[in-house]
Amino acid sequence: MSAPGSFHVSHLSKKFAKFRSDGHRLAHCLSRRVAPLSEVAVLNDLSFSIAPGEALGIVGHNGAGKSTLLKIITGTLAPTTGQVILNGRVFAILELGMGFNPDLTARENVRHVAGLMGISSAELEEVLPDLEAFAEIGPYFDQPMRHYSSGMHMRVAFALATAIRPDILIVDEALSVGDAYFQHKSFDRIRSFREQGTTLLFVSHDKSAILALCDRCILLDHGRLLMDGPPTAVMDYYNALVAEKESATLVQTVNTDGLTTTRSGTGEVTISDIRLVCKGDTVDLIEVGEDITLRLEASCHAPVARLVVGYMIKDRLGQAVFGTNTHHTKQPLVDLREGDFVNFEFNFPANLGPGSYSISISLSSTENHLQNNYEWRDLALVFTVVNTRHHHFAGSAWIPPVIKISRKS
Template sequence: MGTITVSNLGKAYKQYPTRWARLAEWLIPFQPQRHTLKWVLQGINFTVNPGEAVGIIGINGAGKSTLLKMITGTTQPTTGSVRMTGRVAAMLELGMGFHPDFTGRQNAFMAGQLLGYSVEEIARLMPGIEAFAEIGDYIDQPVRVYSSGMQMRLAFSVATAHRPDILIVDEALSVGDAYFVHKSFARIKQFREEGTTLLIVSHDKGAIQSICDRAILLNAGRLAMEGEPEAVMDYYNAMLADNQNQSVQTVLRDDGKIQTVSGTGQAKTTQVSLHDRNGNPVEVVDVGQEIILRIDACTTSDIEQLVMGYGIKDRLGHVVYGTNTHLKGQVLTKVRSGTKLRYEVRFPANLGPGTYSIQTALTSSDTHLINNYEWKDLALVFSVVNINKPHFAGLAWIDPTIEVELL
């Protein structure tokens, strides 16, 4: 079983005012230093336990790839240490270690040896590598003629030819076609079930929330948040609009979940509730039942344009459905300060049995990245039960009519 322990990890690069200053520091070692340190990462501490899956997220430049390089040993840290146990397989930069003039088969043998396999082991695993990569005769062509997707196919197939104790995956999977990405994540999920420890960097919210037990958010080279994937992704979503003098707050709900509320506060929701078709409050609804989502809001300043949006999320935080008044052609304009509003959204609860939550947004357009007046996750939690419908699987009630004809 593999474990990863990161202790006070930091990485800094030397910056010199001129190239002559670099030369002078090298030639005259006992003089005062002529460089300053540019910290890319600083004070990173976390542990990944055996069999656990942890996702790392953050905007570009937050330090995610540098962190993985230090964990895998391709970059040395300035401070701190990394301790790992077990066999490690890593996919970092696309095609890292591949020689463009060697064939895919030759590169597979070289990459396999870097992972600790013997030549005999790689030869035994090679048929499986070829079958999973599905690049056909290109396996015996130089890698320089490969597309980026083909390089990713081969690199992933080699890295996962044998189940490792620890699997580390950077964003390389993002360049693959939909079929192979789906196939790759299926293998990752299989490894997880068999006990592999997983560390993954991805901008794919769905992948992080469906695969990972925990998520880590990096911001400006520091660990900004660590916790359940849904809560961390909600906080990350709020940070994306963090250039509007907005506040970002987290609140611990009574059910133990962390709610993120962000925005400038120029418009706010005052109450979010769910009702049956007669207006009676409900917390549990039947599959297909007609319901009303009632959102009360108010403004604290004059707003040129106001859009209300909402989303229904499943228990893992995946958005099942979402829309807003901009998409529906019902934007309010020139809303005065102190205005009170009530939105009533009527729809059939064509959802599968389970627990769901409502997220709300008050913005000026169809995105919160321009004017985020308020974005509230976990604004409401409700349950769906199946009282009188035939049993079915999934998150959506899409009752079909099936005709059978004997031919």
């Protein structure tokens, strides 16, 4: 018997059929010899497993099949073929409404929906005070929910779904709704559940959230499982796909450090050299606060009307630390010719906390790489920051304070 918190998706497919009328649909149900007008495959032979306590992120463009997959996993939609095996108590936040009746108060809705979720009356009454306190909507908790904003709906829905720690928690994009304070509070609760062993299935377009919460990620594309691996590698590939539109020039390789690097682009301009320099020497080990230079040489293989060069520093989890480009600094280059070489120097102090960092590079014609993506390279450089000269501090930024203390007797 599988352990609580694990689940398995096996050869899952879903097709939606189109019929001339309800009578035609009924005839199809009674006799499979009556064919629908057409069928659209939304999921195609998906298979993956999740171990107890694992956090899996699911990403993909709109229409990739993410919502359909979640509805099948939670049992609100039947698959065409395949099966889902869940082990343990499962709570899900797929939509803000969660079956709430707008004419009922939050308290009344919570009691009603909790029963549908399999939470007993005794369990609910025990956690209801904490649930109400977590939602933080004050007297609105006893007012009809038709008066609520989308953020207030989110607060009640999330508070209910996490009132009791489940074996498996499934969260869709709903957390993107609402204020920043409650988002931080929600993510803290999810992290707490993870530390206690809850398995997490998290769907989001927010790269930072995926990287912060998940230890594995899958990428769906047109209903198929395109990639399954570390969140940094999957998100880099996904971002490159968004820029590339076509994957013909999108390549992933594993470097000598075992890291998956992603490279894409049309190739009119490419990176011919890149390095970090400190005091005239190429380095990959940097002291906190040290002045460094990112040197980059770009080679033109065709005429280019406009070139924008950008870089992004990321921490070891792939979270963005700092990024900019020559569009934002008002230094784009124009009318480059085939055979031109251009050198760029970005000088800055390494006001970073100790740890491992990477640099991504973008060559494009605009402020982002979604149009005329000449070259996009993740993990173009990897470097380490150490602290041997300053007082100990925590975090990813070196922001030394001037401390003044006054004492009165």
